[in-house]
Amino acid sequence: MNYIYLTQDILEKIKTYREKFPLKEQAIIPSLHEILEKYRDIPEKALEELSDYLSVPLADIEGIVSFYDMFRYKKNARNHIRICRNLPCHLAKYHNILEMIKEKTGADVGKNSPDGKWYIELVECIGSCGIAPAFLINNDLYDGSKIKTDEDLKKILDKYE
Ligand code: FES
Structure with missing residues (x-):
């Protein structure tokens, strides 16, 4: 072929x-x-x-x-953040990560950040339940449980600036 x-x-x-x-x-x-x-x-x-x-x-x-x-991708900002909301990630409090990301990027679920750099989407299982709460930034997978402070998150987001 x-x-x-x-x-x-x-x-x-x-x-x-x-x-x-x-x-x-x-x-x-x-x-x-x-x-x-x-x-x-x-x-x-x-x-x-x-x-x-x-x-x-x-x-x-x-x-x-x-x-x-x-x-089912719809990228409309420079960086696309996909946060899993299924049960294991729910139990691991994905919403804490979501709130931190919203605050740091200025984006919201389904909405670009005002600067067009970030887009957040809540998605079904991304096949990484072992590191719940799991999320993706573009193609990179992250273990949300390792993010304890704003500074931890900032270090990650800065890579995409
Ligand atoms: S349930 Fe979140 S990665 Fe599987």
């Missing part, structure tokens, strides 16, 4: 995920993040290419894309 969406840079990253995880299915989610990062969307054809490259059924990949909100 000739790949159009899986460009060389994406393929190299997918290859590292494939080598990192014992099961090829475990490479699906990080690979989808790479596609999302590049195209700001998940093109249908890219799913076929990913299915071919990883040798996993297309239906399995489509199932993941339709299950996780994070793959």
Whole structure:
């Protein structure tokens, strides 16, 4: 198969995920993040290419894309923060992280910050319940339980300024 969406840079990253995880299915989610990062969307054809490259059924990949909100992407600010609100993250008090992020960025759920730098979205499980409350900034995953102070959060946000 000739790949159009899986460009060389994406393929190299997918290859590292494939080598990192014992099961090829475990490479699906990080690979989808790479596609999302590049195209700001998940093109249908890219799913076929990913299915071919990883040798996993297309239906399995489509199932993941339709299950996780994070793959229904709508980036409208420079940085997209996705905070998980499902039960394990709820029990781990994701709303504390949300409030801190809102205060620091000036953005709100579903709304850009006035400076256009930040957009916050509450999403369903992002497959990282082991580090609840989990959140993503663009493609980077964070363990919210490690953020205890405003300064901890500032250090993270500063990386995206
Ligand atoms: S419930 Fe939050 S990452 Fe799974």
